[in-house]
Amino acid sequence: MSDTKPLVDVRDLKEYFPIHTGWGRTLPLKAVDGVSFTIKPGETLGLVGESGCGKTTVGRTLLHLYKPTGGEFYFDGELVTEKNMPSLRKQMQMVFQDPYSSLNPRMTVEDIIGEPLDVHHLYSGRAERREKILSLMETVGLNAEHATRYAHEFSGGQRQRIGIARALAVNPRFIVCDEPVSALDVSIQAQVVNMFEDLREKLGVAYLFIAHDLLIVHHISDRIAVMYLGRIVEIADANELNNNPIHPYSISLLSAVPIPDPRIARSKQRIIPEGEIPSPLHKPSGCAFRTRCPYATERCAAECPELTERSDGHLVACFNK
């Protein structure tokens, strides 16, 4: 597996948003500030972090929903530019967090799932279009009779299935899943997570799985990247990260996860960082975590640590650990 060429190769991705602070001045909000990672075909990379860390922006910038400020993105060896993005969207798709606002309320399920087929001219006649839509609906576990209904007639879990069918319509090789289960009830989450896993086995798609629920990310991902204020602080195999987190932020993030088991939950020692996440507009110099880090030194304020390899495939950006 280790010598296969990466499908997704992101190098030093940057996304700055100009924020107007009044009096005609603007400040750059560095939502993503130099993020690099790779994803192999059929692999799932989990991206975790707290709100405002830039994980959603990474996903959206990859698909050019935001124009990247800097950095390169190679898809299957090809540099992604503004020019070839429209045709590459046939191979990259996205599933959104909120199944209530990401589906057009005026369109029937058939039209929602058919739209990508229309855009990319993926059928030769009406009959083929319909056939493709019905087979997609079957893949995600919807009945054929649902085709003429509107999105509001469905429950959250079913809507998310419609969103997934829409993403699958163009036969993508890579799907960005932006918090796809966090709006769903606990009993429905498992249904959708299982579906993502089945699709990976059947179709061999690669996922960038963005979520804040670490138990679900750990379950579905091969590797996990931890983000803090626009940068990846640690990236490792899912089990390795869980058993042996190195970065102080990863350690506290993992220790804060509530475990649904009373004996473990009560005996668990939590290492919670002091204070709160600083505003991304006024990021601390050097390592962004230093203001909350118990190991911070002068060097952390002066320089920004790069990701360095600690063991096979386990990269950490920290001077002191």
Place this chain on the structure above:
Amino acid sequence: MSEKILDVRNLHTSFTTDAGEVRAVNGVSFNLEEGKSLGIVGESGSGKSVTAYSILQILTDNGRVTDGEILFKGENILKYTPAQMRQFRGKKCSIIFQDPMTSLNPTFTIGNQLMEAILLHTDRNKEQARERAEEMLNLVGVNEPKRRLKQYPHELSGGMRQRIMIAMALASEPDILIADEPTTALDVTIQAQILELMQELQKKIGMAIIMVTHDLGVIAGMCDEIIVMYGGRVCERGSAEDIFYGPAHEYTKGLLRSIPSVSTKYEKLIPIAGTPINLLNMPKGCAFCSRCDSALKICLDQVPEEQLVSPGHYASCWLNVKKQAEEAGEAQA
């Protein structure tokens, strides 16, 4: 044995809507002991929040308690006059809501809102109330309390606002604190901070907590007793150990199977089939029966009564009745 502070018996709450009567809570019974934590878990629409709101009588205009009793230290609060109810709310029992962003008034300062609660529920004058407010902010771990009192809610982060809400709820030293999804809107590290704070304050002040949440992880760490709700009814209630290590209702079992754990990475999750129930269209029998793999014929027609599974552990499932009957039959033979 410690004293029962709250005893809810056969509570029914309904909402009148254009589409018909929605029976959000259908015969919920439980009791809460002094200084203990009780967790109410369930998915959206299970009636967990409505149960909490019924206790405080803060339902929307179209909702009302139609049957049952809520005994606070032996007194039925459903018989309270509006004036008595106002005394009960805030002073004896207070609540923190899910969304700290919308439950504070954006046009008043933190100090103004916090002191309002103190002036209303204690006999302090304004100066003493300000001191008390500062003291409360210190207690909930808000730094620079003097400056915070002059700030407006939008100047604070989500975690800070939830601390302010807790300070406000605890200012009058209530006997019961109801927390309705207090950490759902917060990040995990902030959630851990808030939960830790609530446990610390519970030890210090000795209040009882009712924790309403859908997160089994939060419940596992916080609560002594747990109620599992589905479709407006209690499926199962018992100690945290009973519920997590010996679930006796098919819904609880399914819920516990469907959440991933660290040790089951390479196993498929086992989801609960189907979709959550529509309260407008309640089945005649057990609410969970359409999603239950082991449903019996009787489940379709009759609502199961609550049975004792082990001391303090109750479940409402026909399968347990069947099992008990079979065991009794074997014993006779």
